[in-house]
Amino acid sequence: MDSFDPAKIAVRSGHFIGGEYVDEGARRIDVARPSDGVVYASVPLADAEMIDRAVDNAWTAFRTSGWARMAPRERARILRRLADLVAADVETLAPLEALGSTRPVRDAAAWDVPYTAEGIRFYAEFADKLGGEVMATDHDHLGMTIAEPYGVIAAIAPWNFPLVMASWKIAPALAAGNAVVLKPSEMTPFSVLRLAELAIAAGVPKGIFNVVQGDGRTTGDALVRHPKIGKVTFTGSTRTGAAIMAACAETGTKPVTLELGGKSPQLVFADASRLDDVARRIAGAIAGNAGQVCNAGSRLLVERSVADDLAARIQRVFAELKPGATWAPGTTLPPIISEPQAARIEAIVERTVAAGASLRYGGARADGGTRGAFYTPTILTNVTPRSEAVREEVFGPVLTLQTFDSEEEALELAQHPDYGLAAGVHTADLGRALRLVRGIEAGTVWVNHYGRTSDFMIPTGGYKRSGIGKDLGRQAYEANLRFKSVLIDMRP
Numbered sequence: 001m002d003s004f005d006p007a008k009i010a011v012r013s014g015h016f017i018g019g020e021y022v023d024e025g026a027r028r029i030d031v032a033r034p035s036d037g038v039v040y041a042s043v044p045l046a047d048a049e050m051i052d053r054a055v056d057n058a059w060t061a062f063r064t065s066g067w068a069r070m071a072p073r074e075r076a077r078i079l080r081r082l083a084d085l086v087a088a089d090v091e092t093l094a095p096l097e098a099l100g101s102t103r104p105v106r107d108a109a110a111w112d113v114p115y116t117a118e119g120i121r122f123y124a125e126f127a128d129k130l131g132g133e134v135m136a137t138d139h140d141h142l143g144m145t146i147a148e149p150y151g152v153i154a155a156i157a158p159w160n161f162p163l164v165m166a167s168w169k170i171a172p173a174l175a176a177g178n179a180v181v182l183k184p185s186e187m188t189p190f191s192v193l194r195l196a197e198l199a200i201a202a203g204v205p206k207g208i209f210n211v212v213q214g215d216g217r218t219t220g221d222a223l224v225r226h227p228k229i230g231k232v233t234f235t236g237s238t239r240t241g242a243a244i245m246a247a248c249a250e251t252g253t254k255p256v257t258l259e260l261g262g263k264s265p266q267l268v269f270a271d272a273s274r275l276d277d278v279a280r281r282i283a284g285a286i287a288g289n290a291g292q293v294c295n296a297g298s299r300l301l302v303e304r305s306v307a308d309d310l311a312a313r314i315q316r317v318f319a320e321l322k323p324g325a326t327w328a329p330g331t332t333l334p335p336i337i338s339e340p341q342a343a344r345i346e347a348i349v350e351r352t353v354a355a356g357a358s359l360r361y362g363g364a365r366a367d368g369g370t371r372g373a374f375y376t377p378t379i380l381t382n383v384t385p386r387s388e389a390v391r392e393e394v395f396g397p398v399l400t401l402q403t404f405d406s407e408e409e410a411l412e413l414a415q416h417p418d419y420g421l422a423a424g425v426h427t428a429d430l431g432r433a434l435r436l437v438r439g440i441e442a443g444t445v446w447v448n449h450y451g452r453t454s455d456f457m458i459p460t461g462g463y464k465r466s467g468i469g470k471d472l473g474r475q476a477y478e479a480n481l482r483f484k485s486v487l488i489d490m491r492p
């Protein structure tokens with residue numbers, strides 16, 4: 001699937017509570033298409049009362065629907081069916097995802113939708129694999145832990161990969177037997193509603209998977225503060241993550257998983273093999289989804305002798321990118337999510353240049369053929385660790401380039417004072433690669449590679465202010481369970 005007519009896509013609006021659409025609420029939020037800025041729908045904004053209704057519904061379903069108590073293999077079967085339904089629904093889901101987000105429909109169909117299905121299938125397989133442990137106590141006692149769901153999990157998702165980010169939250173939560181109340185970003189509210197419909201069709205009991213619409217200040221805040229929420233799992237900015245953690249401390253204490261921002265370095269040494277491949281990897285890691293990726297490789301650190309050559313090769317890849325609407329054929333540089341976000345990217349680049357950086361490539365709006373906001377992939381040189389574009393998460397296709405002369409210097413530059421989400425190391429020297437894997441303070445380090453694969457067993461999560469806890473992997477499944485300790489005296 002390479003293109004579609006946006007006028008032909010119908011969206012269904014509302015909250016999804018207890019298996020039904022609920023399109024009520026005094027306040028509404030307009031939803032615009034990033035590709036051309038056209039407001040195409042609106043969603044109701046859930047206030048504290050609506051959140052109460054959604055969480056109560058989820059709580060009742062958790063207690064009475066049998067979801068938590070059914071044989072885990074049965075839960076697994078239902079979730080596998082959901083995965084199949086998602087994969088089979090690509091013709092509906094991919095355009096729906098592309099319409100309201102920055103995901104080109106070709107990518108949504110080839111990656112986002114099948115990857116979402118595969119992730120659900122991955123967690124389905126966990127449902128009957130982990131029930132707790134028997135402990136090595138003395139012979140007269142039996143000690144064990146029993147894995148139990150929390151009850152109702154609040155999941156809050158960002159706009160950059162609406163389906164995928166939501167599925168990372170809901171799949172392990174549901175597999176572990178919880179009910180979920182999901183709040184998508186107010187900018188991308190629709191594709192997860194389709195996911196919730198498919199969950200009902202797969203056999204997930206009504207009320208186990210709910211969606212509430214709204215903003216952060218009213219809806220998100222009321223959701224994380226609700227007393228019946230057992231745990232909060234969040235993906236979004238570091239600033240919001242801190243606010244959510246504070247709210248959870250005040251109203252819980254509730255455990256939180258936070259997947260937050262990043263400013264990830266890519267280290268390239270002169271011995272890295274196939275410099276053209278490295279250039280493609282680096283270009284893809286900053287221009288993919290127009291840089292609106294948490295682990296965008298936004299800080300390029302290059303050994304001085306190859307810096308100019310590598311930058312020239314990256315520029316050639318950038319020059320091939322085609323800005324355009326998510327529904328236009330051949331789009332490889334999608335829009336920025338909104339005009340204010342594009343203006344923010346522009347302002348950071350301008351201020352960084354005014355402070356002494358050089359613009360090596362890009363640094364301007366691009367023409368995507370619509371009234372959407374597009375920004376050219378950009379390379380800034382003559383920057384220092386204090387430059388704004390090096391320090392701040394830009395969340396756009398802006399690459400800063402710094403050079404180094406030694407491994408020690410490369411490591412020093414790689415460490416960011418705040419963020420530690422991911423890093424890439426490109427070298428043919430295995431010992432050096434492993435030293436840097438050890439040395440770099442980041443939750444993920446890729447070697448001669450950059451970016452996520454479909455290896456769902458590999459968890460993702462940040463060090464420092466990039467987050468707490470993990471999505472994906474066994475860790476994310478276990479994070480949706482609490483472990484009850486039991487000790488039994490067996491003496492007659």
Ligand code: NAD
Binds near residue numbers: 216217237238262
């Ligand atoms: P955001 O923090 O502005 O919003 C994320 C979600 O939180 C939205 O649904 C929003 O409505 C909600 N929210 C806002 N304020 C809230 C509050 N006070 N209480 C509860 N909910 C609230 O982030 P965004 O702009 O949607 O997403 C971009 C950010 O997400 C970037 O910083 C990016 O790095 C990060 N991100 C991280 C990962 C990861 O895996 N680490 C993945 C994707 C995105």
